[in-house]
Amino acid sequence: MNNKKFVLSMIMKFVIVILEIGFFAMVVFQYYGPKLFSKMDSVGYSVTLILYTIVYIALSNLFYAFKIMDFSVAETILSQFLAFGIADLLLYGEFCMIRHNYVNIIPGLLTVACQLLAAICWALISKRMTMLFSRPEKTLIITGAVLTDEFLQKLEKLKYIFNVEQIIPYSELGKDWKKKLDPFEAVIFYETEMENRSELLWYCMQDRKSLYLTPQLDEITMQGFGARHLIDTPLMKYEYRSERFWYNLVKRAADIVVSLLALIIMSPILLITALAIKIEDRGPVFFRQKRCTKNGKVFEILKFRSMIVDAEKGGKSIPCRSGDPRITRVGRIIRKIRVDEFPQIINVLKGDMSLVGPRPERIEHVEEYTREIPEFVYRLRVKGGLTGYAQIYGKYNTSPYDKLRLDLQYIEKQSLLLDFKLLLLTVKIMFVPESTEGFTEEKSAAVSENSKRAEEIEEE
Known part of the structure; x- marks a missing residue:
């Protein structure tokens, strides 16, 4: 473990917390406080600051706003902005309720500007200091399968965390494996079976090494088991979380309420987008596509059309490529800010989808992925969602197997x-x-070729 990096990150975290809370405290004591609380009402000030601190730190942890080494400077600034911005907005709402009237928002906006400036300076300085005073860990990769170039490219983007010095297949470790592990500070187990790495994991933990592994599907499924103390022998029972009655009932009620509110609030954006699409090429506003949801049920998903008309001729699946020429001018904008997905709120209201869940896949993709990965069908145990684990922690071009692992975690x-x-x-x-x-383009061609081969096999 890199103790220097840990101490530095804690110092940086303390600095930004003091700065952001300090700016908020200034506007409370100088402007909002005197209008809301009496001079002797120290409780009002204390409760307000404590509440703000709790909300800000909770949101910062949620958005990973303190993880300066794990994300880019721009993303760290965005995370900080969301954390203190939402906290400021919630407390401003509290001030309005206490006053039973609108409170002047200008001082609050000036505070947000100061907080944003502080976040920008902090992120730039923290990143530079962290890079100067910490170093990437000497890393060993132990492979149980062929190591892909794609995985190595992902690690290359994290070279400030990992300094990959050696890659060893598990089969070549030999009896002196402890000596091979000793020089390294971090070990990554890539697609190794549980029984193969068990002894190695215990040894690495004893030596306090940084440990990472790519989980097997059955290991992710183990997260669904809960302890049962029925006898003095430990038992674990599978919980079937996706089938809980009260959870599904409350979730459906939340889907209805939130989707209705979202449609009302975002109606201006929806109307402007629809008008822009229609004006550009006179084509249809919506794009409809058949998708699979819970238990394999097929429904038509709604999106704002972001490509030219008949972008997929004959209904053939042609995955979107980087810089795809089929995307319209309006489409490039709405795809970048995800507005093209907004009509799916109607699918949520109808019950075809939920707000949160695995993204519903096209029928042909489900069939193709299930042929390659039989466990892929397990995603259909829950209703498809507007957003989900794979959308938060993955990308559009994340592999089907990695998407499955992410969705199974949810x-x-x-x-x-x-x-x-x-x-x-x-x-x-x-x-x-x-x-x-x-x-x-290479991955797009590969997906299309796989679909074509599957169709030819079925025809034969």
């Missing part, structure tokens, strides 16, 4: 609190361009 851990957390994180993801990456 299925095994789902709860109302997790749904709420993912909805808040979706607000952040809408402003992160990397999450909307399209398939590269």
Whole structure:
């Protein structure tokens, strides 16, 4: 473990917390406080500051606003802005309720500007200091399968965290494996079986190494088991979280209420977008596509059309590529800010989808992925969602297997609190361009070729 990096990150975290709360405290004591509380009412000031601190820190942890090393400077600034921005908005609402009238918002906006400036300076300075005073960990990768170039490219983007010095297949570790592990500070187990890495994991934990692994599907499913103390022998029982009556009832009620409110609030945006699409090429406003949801039920998903008319001739699936020429001018804008997905709120209201859940896939994709990965059908145990684990933590071009692993984590851990957390994180993801990456031309060609081969096999 890199203790220097840990101490530095804690110092940086303390600095930004003091700065953001300090600016809020200034506007409370100088402007809002005297209008809301009497001079002797120290309780009002204390409760307000404590409440703000709790909300700000909770949101910062949710948006990973303190993880300066794990994300880019721009994303860290965005996370901080969302954290103190939402906290400021909630407390402003509280001030209006206490006053039983609107309170002047200008001082609050000036405070937000100061907080944003502080966040920008902090993120730039913290990133530079962290890069100067910390170093990437010497990393060993132990592989149980062929290591893909794609995985190595992902690690290359994190070279300030990992310094990959050696890659060893598990079969080549030999009896002196402890000596091979000793020089490294971090170990990544890539697609290794549980029984193969068990002894190695215990040894690495004893030596306090940083440990990472790509989980097997059955290991993710284990998260769905809960402890049962029926006898003095430990028992674990599978919980079937996706089938809980009260959870599904409350979730459906929340879907209806939130989708109705969203349609009302966003109606101006929906109307302007529809008008822009119609004016550009006189084509249809909506794009309809058959998708699979819970238990394989097929429904028509709604989107704002972002491509030219007949972009998929004959209904053939042609994945979107980076810089795809089929995307219209309006389409490029609405795809970048995710407005093209907004009509799916109607699908949520109708009950075809939920606000949170695995993204519903096209019928042919489900058939193709299930042929390659039989466990892929397990995603259909829950209703498809507007947003989900794979949308938050993956990208548009994340592989089907990795999407499955992400979605299974949601299925095994789902709860109302997790749904709420993912909805808040979706607000952040809408402003992160990397999450909307399209398939590269090579990957697009591969997907199309796989679909074509499958069709030829079926015809034979």
